[in-house]
Amino acid sequence: MAQPRIILDNVCVARVGRADRPLPVLNHVSLAFGKREIVALVGHNGAGKTTLARTILGLYPLTEGCITYEGTPIRELSPGKIQMVFQPPSAQLIGQTIFEELALTALQRNSAITRAQLDVFVQHYADMVQLTVPIETSVYELSGGQLQRLCIAQALASGAKVLLFDESFAPLDDEARTALRKQLRTLAERHALTIVLITHDMEDVLIADRVVILDAGEVRLATDPQTFFYGEHGQTPRCATWGFRPPYIVDAALAANHRFGLSMRPLSEEELVEELLHVYALSH
Ligand SMILES: Nc1ncnc2c1ncn2[C@@H]1O[C@H](COP(=O)(O)OP(=O)(O)OP(=O)(O)O)[C@@H](O)[C@H]1O
Numbered sequence: 483m484a485q486p487r488i489i490l491d492n493v494c495v496a497r498v499g500r501a502d503r504p505l506p507v508l509n510h511v512s513l514a515f516g517k518r519e520i521v522a523l524v525g526h527n528g529a530g531k532t533t534l535a536r537t538i539l540g541l542y543p544l545t546e547g548c549i550t551y552e553g554t555p556i557r558e559l560s561p562g563k564i565q566m567v568f569q570p571p572s573a574q575l576i577g578q579t580i581f582e583e584l585a586l587t588a589l590q591r592n593s594a595i596t597r598a599q600l601d602v603f604v605q606h607y608a609d610m611v612q613l614t615v616p617i618e619t620s621v622y623e624l625s626g627g628q629l630q631r632l633c634i635a636q637a638l639a640s641g642a643k644v645l646l647f648d649e650s651f652a653p654l655d656d657e658a659r660t661a662l663r664k665q666l667r668t669l670a671e672r673h674a675l676t677i678v679l680i681t682h683d684m685e686d687v688l689i690a691d692r693v694v695i696l697d698a699g700e701v702r703l704a705t706d707p708q709t710f711f712y713g714e715h716g717q718t719p720r721c722a723t724w725g726f727r728p729p730y731i732v733d734a735a736l737a738a739n740h741r742f743g744l745s746m747r748p749l750s751e752e753e754l755v756e757e758l759l760h761v762y763a764l765s766h
């Protein structure tokens with residue numbers, strides 16, 4: 483794995499105010515998240531995914547274990563290193579307009595920023611999430627998807643090294659989702675970010691380096707997307723055994739494998755087309 487940044491060691495979090503149901507919400511979770519790494523965190527409703535992200539953010543007390551950021555316990559961490567896009571995302575907004583929201587983020591990073599630099603900064607991050615409405619637009623006039631884009635832009639603009647997205651792409655249209663996935667990969671590489679995508683959308687898993695399944699507060703699997711979707715040694719893929727619907731690329735590849743006796747394991751449309759063309763060229 484990439485150089486670790488966040489390490490969860492044997493982390494337990496108890497259910498708040500439920501003495502009648504003593505089950506912990508997180509049960510002995512040990513995980514590491516690396517630099518330049520995108521991790522997809524999946525699991526059924528109530529598995530503990532949001533709790534895990536909020537725990538990394540330091541919002542819940544641990545009943546056991548510890549979490550460190552590059553060796554420092556997270557409770558001793560200076561603010562701004564870890565950023566989460568909450569549900570509902572509007573909970574994190576401070577500004578009245580798109581400009582204000584992103585300008586406040588810029589000023590937190592650099593209080594000496596000039597007005598001209600501020601304009602460039604705001605436009606850069608608005609463009610990154612394809613927020614095409616005028617930047618003076620009030621946040622109260624934005625649609626759900628536009629609001630979500632603003633919150634994602636704010637997180638990307640924050641300069642945090644760890645970004646936690648809690649089903650943040652769900653309200654976006656297909657085009658925005660696809661564009662953002664590409665952006666995340668580029669940003670993770672360029673700024674050595676650690677990105678955690680909590681998601682029910684298996685298309686998100688395609689761009690991840692690793693996929694982690696959480697179930698009843700426990701890590702049940704941590705593997706690479708190829709193994710997750712295509713299995714190994716002829717075994718049923720874990721994606722299927724856990725009841726997640728695979729992305730269409732995986733469905734298409736499995737259908738072609740079955741029909742033509744192939745063993746393709748593509749994770750993108752480009753890869754799928756390339757492999758099919760290769761097989762076609764070989765057979766002619
Ligand atoms: N503040 C809280 N107090 C008590 N129990 C909680 C609290 N927040 C969550 N839980 C419980 O913890 C468990 C995990 O919830 P969590 O929201 O982390 O799941 P999730 O994996 O994010 O689910 P979803 O996919 O529905 O968002 C659930 O059983 C939930 O009822």
Ligand SMILES: [Mg+2]
Nearest residue numbers: 531532533648
């Ligand atoms: Mg959740």
